[in-house]
Amino acid sequence: MLLPTLSRRAFAAAAASLLAAAPAARRATALSNEEALKLEAWSRTAEGTLLPSGVRVIDVLEGTGPTPSKGDRVYIHYKIYSKAFDSGEPVDASYFRTRPVDFVLGSPGAPLERASTAPPMPAVLAGVDLGVAGMREGGWRRLVVPPSLAYGDAGLRTKSSRQIKPGEPAFVDVRLMDGGSGRCDAILRLANMKKSVSCERGKP
Secondary structure (H helix, E strand, O other), rough: OOOOOOOHHHHHHHHHHHOOOHEEEOOOOOOOHHHHHHHHHHHOOOEEOOOOOOOEEEEEOOOOOOOOOOOOOOOOEEEEEEOOOOOOOOEEEEEOOOOEEEEEEEOOOOOOOOOOOOOOOOOHHHHHHHHOOOOOOOOOOOOOOOHHHHHOOEEEEEEOOEEOOOOOOOEEEEEEOOOOOOOHHHHHHHOOOOOOOOOOOOOO
């Protein structure tokens, strides 16, 4: 147990109290590095909720923005690990491409619309699509995605030595950057805008 002196319920209550003290518009983003590390540590042992699909959802931090509906375009940042969360460098991550991935909720695997000047993006995993449903913008979730809803019998190989082997689950860290406010959409759907990690004007 990574936090032996603090139960999950007590930690969640402490985190909620801490966030309640922050301005409402910043609750989902005002964590210090120390606070974020504590939440990461807690999430590694949290049981979360097992969806009927087999995807395990661990809500690390609830957002304060809108909740998208099926058919809405959403923008997420993600990191994908093998074996466990935070197990070294991620196998894949949206941050490698310096912009969030966007997709239509409820349409996993569909070709992603992209401005002609934008870098290519992978289609979203079916398990990630299912795991993002119900999130609020600004939220942070961790998903344990079974192989059938991740990379299946093919696995995922990259140019580096990092990989998800055939038949292994994927451990996905997800941040919902735009769940309906349009803040990412307004910036990244522009043909001349290739990069923006934060989706905030004036920032990279």
